[in-house]
Amino acid sequence: MDRLPLPLPFSADLLWRYPLGFPNVAQPQQPPSSPLMDYKSQLPTTLATDPRVWSREDVITFLRWAEREYDLQPFDMDMFQMNGKAMCLLTRTDLSERAPGSGDVLHNVLQLLVREANIVQRCLPSSPVTPTSRHSYPLSPHSHPPTPNWNILAQNGNDFHSTHAATLAAHLMAQSNSVTLSPAPSVDSQAGSPQHAEACQQTTFGHSIFSSGSNGSASGSNQSDSDEDSFPDSGKSAQNNTSPPNTPSAYSLAPPMPYSMPPKSPKEAASSPIFKSMAREFFPSESPEPNTNGRLLWDFLQQLLNDPSQRYTSYIAWKNRDTGVFKIVDPAGLAKLWGIQKNHLSMNYDKMSRALRYYYRVNILRKVQGERHCYQFLRNPTELKNIKNISLLRQQMSPNRPAPQPQPTQLVHMTIKPEPAEVDQEQSRVQEFDDKPTDLSMDGPTDLSSNSSRHTNITCSPDTPSLRDVPSKNFYIKEEEK
DNA sequence: CACCCGGAAGGGAG
DNA sequence: CCTCCCTTCCGGGT
Numbered sequence A: 001m002d003r004l005p006l007p008l009p010f011s012a013d014l015l016w017r018y019p020l021g022f023p024n025v026a027q028p029q030q031p032p033s034s035p036l037m038d039y040k041s042q043l044p045t046t047l048a049t050d051p052r053v054w055s056r057e058d059v060i061t062f063l064r065w066a067e068r069e070y071d072l073q074p075f076d077m078d079m080f081q082m083n084g085k086a087m088c089l090l091t092r093t094d095l096s097e098r099a100p101g102s103g104d105v106l107h108n109v110l111q112l113l114v115r116e117a118n119i120v121q122r123c124l125p126s127s128p129v130t131p132t133s134r135h136s137y138p139l140s141p142h143s144h145p146p147t148p149n150w151n152i153l154a155q156n157g158n159d160f161h162s163t164h165a166a167t168l169a170a171h172l173m174a175q176s177n178s179v180t181l182s183p184a185p186s187v188d189s190q191a192g193s194p195q196h197a198e199a200c201q202q203t204t205f206g207h208s209i210f211s212s213g214s215n216g217s218a219s220g221s222n223q224s225d226s227d228e229d230s231f232p233d234s235g236k237s238a239q240n241n242t243s244p245p246n247t248p249s250a251y252s253l254a255p256p257m258p259y260s261m262p263p264k265s266p267k268e269a270a271s272s273p274i275f276k277s278m279a280r281e282f283f284p285s286e287s288p289e290p291n292t293n294g295r296l297l298w299d300f301l302q303q304l305l306n307d308p309s310q311r312y313t314s315y316i317a318w319k320n321r322d323t324g325v326f327k328i329v330d331p332a333g334l335a336k337l338w339g340i341q342k343n344h345l346s347m348n349y350d351k352m353s354r355a356l357r358y359y360y361r362v363n364i365l366r367k368v369q370g371e372r373h374c375y376q377f378l379r380n381p382t383e384l385k386n387i388k389n390i391s392l393l394r395q396q397m398s399p400n401r402p403a404p405q406p407q408p409t410q411l412v413h414m415t416i417k418p419e420p421a422e423v424d425q426e427q428s429r430v431q432e433f434d435d436k437p438t439d440l441s442m443d444g445p446t447d448l449s450s451n452s453s454r455h456t457n458i459t460c461s462p463d464t465p466s467l468r469d470v471p472s473k474n475f476y477i478k479e480e481e482k
Numbered sequence B: 001c002a003c004c005c006g007g008a009a010g011g012g013a014g
Numbered sequence C: 001c002c003t004c005c006c007t008t009c010c011g012g013g014t
Helices: A009-017 A035-043 A057-068 A082-088 A092-098 A104-123 A150-156 A163-181 A187-188 A204-213 A221-232 A248-253 A266-270 A273-282 A295-307 A331-343 A349-359 A381-386 A390-396 A423-429
Strands: A318-319 A325-328 A365-367 A374-377
Touching: A057 A082, A092 A104, A163 A331, A248 A390, A295 A331, A295 A349, A331 A349
Parallel strands: none
Antiparallel strands: A318 A325, A325 A374, A365 A374
16 A cells, blocks of 8 residues: 555544544634633523533523523524423524524534533543433534644553543543444534534544444434534645645554554454553443444445545545535545555455445445446435344335335434424433444335434535435435436 | 446455 | 355446
């Protein structure tokens, strides 16, 4: 392998995405708006800093406060008969519907508060994250950390137990293990989640990331909305040089391959001394890596596609994010990256594309006819990740049916879209999905609807001949078969 | 020739 | 031993 242009997503990327989320490190890019701390300090003292623990009354209190504070139109409190947790699950769109004209403001404020709360929580040594974390709350989408603090991490490199690292690690572990169940890496990739501003990441990435990747999107259905912000200006470059992470320090800290060669399996990775020690330290009784989530091709692609800093657009890029259409810009290069990821150095586009073709039959992907190197995701990452009932689906599907027949209605609701009702912690933690990997052997149609995360279009025109644009509500829409 | 398509066989991991 | 998810080959079509 000659070139390794950019750090692979999983590792470095994650770090990149989840830079230390300490308050003060907050994103510079963040609009000039007042730092979170300000919000917090101004919040009514009766309110907990974590909006997720607010009661209905607290929600009302908060809204009243927001009305005054931001000069917003009076809210229709009937639209907010929910507790804080539920409110946090509302997407920007949801909020806008409930509070026309003020949705954005509410969304932003909530996200900031949640993120802050998460950070604080996570950084509390004594509280290893609970499974709830998987809940990815709508953490801010807009927060792509401008620059990862590779250096900081690097400095701690040796002493991993430094609080920071430890905490971060704990969090990470939590995410990847306890939360485990929602490993779909991609999820986070999808728009909204990157933000899990989790602070952690460091070392573990290699895998955990994968594994947990994503956040849990599961329920998260809502987290999504954030995407809009995720890609402020996407079209831009991404050329290699643009990327920050590509710096030496980045490599040193989060080298593309965390532990020498790409671990062949998550397990291997998990076996890293560091990982183990952390696991022991934070999850003594629990065996790490319950989940088998290795890196799957679709997930890998999602990660590249949704890289917050758009570092891989020279390899692969969305053509229409809403419909899931993407283009492999550099087939050979992408294949190489994939090969590195899987440690199959002889990987080439021909082989990789074969793997992609296997996704056709399970309706994960489809080829965009007429356009070279263009494919379309038929399922959004959240769904993919949650697909566990695949076996059921499989049973329902007739094996003989070669081509997926789109049946919009037959969905599998795996994603629980928390219609903001009351959501309590218990519940949320229960709605766990398995993360059994998608079963490629199935072949019938399944639906893709569910979802929650929304994708935003970034780039190009929606126009693929064969694609019909669909209501943006569905992320990846399935279109009639040929 | 590059791309695309699937069948077939096999392998690594869980 | 079985399943999943590719990986590797390959013949054939556009």
